[in-house]
Amino acid sequence: MNDNFFKNKKVLVTGHTGFKGAWLSYYLYLLGSKVMGISLKPSTNPSLFEILNLKNKIDNNYINILEKKKIEKRILRFKPDIIFHLAAQAIIKKSYDFPLETWKTNLLGTIHILEAIRKQKKKCHCVIITSDKCYKNFEKIKGYKEDDILGGIDPYSASKAATEIAFKSYFDCFLKDTKHRLVTARAGNVIGGGDWSQNRIIPDCVRAKSKNKKVKIRNPKASRPWQHVIEIINGYLKLAKKLNSNIKINGQSFNFGPKNSEIVAVNNILKNISINWPGFKWVKVGNIIKNETDLLVLNTNKVNKILNWKTRLKVDFAVKLTIEWYREFYENKKKNLTFIIDVTKNQILDYHKKFKI
Numbered sequence: 001m002n003d004n005f006f007k008n009k010k011v012l013v014t015g016h017t018g019f020k021g022a023w024l025s026y027y028l029y030l031l032g033s034k035v036m037g038i039s040l041k042p043s044t045n046p047s048l049f050e051i052l053n054l055k056n057k058i059d060n061n062y063i064n065i066l067e068k069k070k071i072e073k074r075i076l077r078f079k080p081d082i083i084f085h086l087a088a089q090a091i092i093k094k095s096y097d098f099p100l101e102t103w104k105t106n107l108l109g110t111i112h113i114l115e116a117i118r119k120q121k122k123k124c125h126c127v128i129i130t131s132d133k134c135y136k137n138f139e140k141i142k143g144y145k146e147d148d149i150l151g152g153i154d155p156y157s158a159s160k161a162a163t164e165i166a167f168k169s170y171f172d173c174f175l176k177d178t179k180h181r182l183v184t185a186r187a188g189n190v191i192g193g194g195d196w197s198q199n200r201i202i203p204d205c206v207r208a209k210s211k212n213k214k215v216k217i218r219n220p221k222a223s224r225p226w227q228h229v230i231e232i233i234n235g236y237l238k239l240a241k242k243l244n245s246n247i248k249i250n251g252q253s254f255n256f257g258p259k260n261s262e263i264v265a266v267n268n269i270l271k272n273i274s275i276n277w278p279g280f281k282w283v284k285v286g287n288i289i290k291n292e293t294d295l296l297v298l299n300t301n302k303v304n305k306i307l308n309w310k311t312r313l314k315v316d317f318a319v320k321l322t323i324e325w326y327r328e329f330y331e332n333k334k335k336n337l338t339f340i341i342d343v344t345k346n347q348i349l350d351y352h353k354k355f356k357i
């Protein structure tokens with residue numbers, strides 16, 4: 001794939017065994033980067049990391065981000081040009097069950113990465129992935145801007161807001177006058193093939209469909225900023241590239257989200273799944289997650305203007321791509337898995353050819 005900026009660059013991806021991290025690591029691998037991953041072992045079965053055989057494509061390390069010394073040692077030995085920090089406890093429901101683990105992983109884990117960057121002598125550019133959930137949610141229709149109030153009630157959202165505050169503090173106190181450059185990225189609900197997390201809408205739907213069961217839906221009226229994983233990964237890559245050419249964005253945060261017309265309710269997503277996968281059915285159940293919001297909209301003028309990034313795929317098409325991926329997996333999995341690697345590769349190549357980085 002064509003992009004000289006990433007070719008041969010040393011890139012660290014934390015969270016490479018997870019859903020977005022695996023797509024990002026594979027995209028970078030296709031761009032010719034020297035990728036190193038740091039994460040826990042894959043926690044889902046199936047796992048996109050395993051399916052893509054990333055263990056044999058990149059420098060793979062299973063290290064807990066809370067092991068500060070080990071993390072620092074590994075990073076300082078690798079000397080990354082670029083870091084994408086994605087490792088997190090990323091599920092809201094789980095954050096209620098394991099609040100301490102969530103806080104430690106999300107907040108302290110990020111601080112460990114920032115500490116390693118402080119110690120690295122070679123210039124490093126870093127994109128820290130937080131979330132659209134970092135804003136104090138007033139169900140605002142106009143959309144949150146990057147300088148809106150941070151907040152979050154559940155441990156996941158609050159820990160992501162705290163991560164943003166820790167980032168700003170480290171930047172202002174220790175990093176802004178160094179050769180390193182850093183930003184944070186706040187994205188909304190990401191969909192795409194290869195996610196098997198619990199308590200996320202698409203994985204819950206495809207798991208149920210693969211067993212010919214009805215999926216239980218908590219909040220069909222909730223609207224979310226859905227976007228395809230390739231779009232968001234492309235945005236992170238654009239951000240890292242821009243960090244190199246535009247020092248003015250150093251220390252800033254960026255929202256990544258779809259156009260308002262693409263912010264649709266869970267209901268619409270369900271209808272779309274059933275169009276792309278006949279026989280898919282759902283049933284509404286009581287809301288089991290406390291404090292879940294009905295509306296979450298991001299203002300994305302900043303990324304539109306500075307990065308020339310916007311979502312190019314309509315939400316219907318993003319769902320179609322996603323369901324195509326899962327159907328390939330479930331309907332052909334007894335065959336050799338290399339065909340699903342090809343599906344993943346072709347989805348990335350198609351997007352990259354049209355929209356570049």
Ligand SMILES: NC(=O)c1ccc[n+]([C@@H]2O[C@H](COP(=O)([O-])OP(=O)(O)OC[C@H]3O[C@@H](n4cnc5c(N)ncnc54)[C@H](O)[C@@H]3O)[C@@H](O)[C@H]2O)c1
Nearest residue numbers: 015017018019020039040064065086087088090131189190
């Ligand atoms: N998927 C979404 O819709 C979405 C939306 C907004 C933000 N995000 C953020 O994007 C990032 C990636 O999300 P995802 O959906 O790929 O999550 P995921 O749960 O699929 O992957 C999480 C990754 O973090 C790693 N990790 C977790 N705890 C760790 C620890 N203690 N030490 C080392 N590694 C650890 C896991 O091993 C895994 O590789 C997260 O920071 C998440 O908060 C995701």
